Amino acid sequence: MKTDTIKPILDKLIPHPKCPLNYEKDYELLLAVMLSAQTTDERVNQVTDVLFEYTLEDLATMDLEKIEDIIKPVGMGKRKAQYVKSIAISLLKDRDGHVPHDRAYVENLSGVGHKTCNVVFSELFKEPSLAVDTHVTRVSKRLGLVSETDNVEEIEKKLCAYFDKDDWREVHVQLVLFGRHLCKAIKPLCEDCPFKNSECKKSRI
Ligand code: SF4
Incomplete structure (x- = not known):
């Protein structure tokens, strides 16, 4: 042994230990973890304070420049803004605005890979990962x-x-x-x- x-x-x-990222809804956790790449949790919480005042529908239709402006402090703003918008559109179109317990689907969302999926599934679905x-x-x-x-x-x-x-x-x-x-x-x-x-x-x- x-x-x-x-x-x-x-x-x-x-x-x-607790997840250091602030979120209330399932898609907010997914967006927060995606945004946390190459930055600090503090910065992510700072930008999501503002970002999560908008609904998923708002984010799906929002100008990319506006999203980029909100999330600027986390870095890679242009790319991450595209991910935010694309994830919002996909979840609304495919899954009623929720994060499904479906690894193949989630890992294929823009800006989400195996690592992000592991973090999200561990926190949301208590899946060992x-x-x-x-x-x-x-x-x-x-x-x-x-x-x-x-x-x-x-x-x-x-x-x-x-x-x-x-x-x-x-x-x-x-x-x-x-x-x-x-x-x-x-x-x-x-x-x-x-x-x-x-x-x-x-x-x-
Ligand atoms: S390198 Fe990291 S693990 Fe090693 S003694 Fe220093 S703080 Fe601890």
């Missing part, structure tokens, strides 16, 4: 859970094998928050890290 030394430490550090983003990749490499050369698919596979299936949803959020706030890409806070003397081979102290 494997001995997982990482999860108990994550539980102590980040107990009962372990989405691998830039934080999960960096942290799992530093902790030696995967090798430096592993790609995203290999990392997901190895993490799913390492952690219990019941923990996948929670581990994803814990690794993201750990990467955002402690094991940062630049200047990780190794002095304060509980992994510094054991699991982590990349401690900067």
Whole structure:
């Protein structure tokens, strides 16, 4: 039987983690996760405060320039504005304005891929999944859970094998928050890290 030394430490550090993105409706979560690519959750929450004042019908018919203006702080505004509008149009046309529990459909929406779908399905449908983003990749490499050369698919596979299936949803959020706030890409806070003397081979102290 494997001995997982990482999860108990994550539980102590980040107990009962919650999705850091603000949303009320299913499509709002999908849009928020899509918008979160290459930016911070704080910025996403800042723009969705304004964006989600509009209905899905509003977004489907809104000028791209107006959407772009609202979401500018998250970066890649032109492309993400197109995704917002396209997702709104598709969900209204195909699924009555809701996010269906249909992986093939959701993964094929504009700007939504496997990772985004994993995050959304984990949160909305409580589906066991372990989405691998830039934080999960960096942290799992530093902790030696995967090798430096592993790609995203290999990392997901190895993490799913390492952690219990019941923990996948929670581990994803814990690794993201750990990467955002402690094991940062630049200047990780190794002095304060509980992994510094054991699991982590990349401690900067
Ligand atoms: S010791 Fe530093 S590099 Fe290693 S996991 Fe902790 S914060 Fe990250």
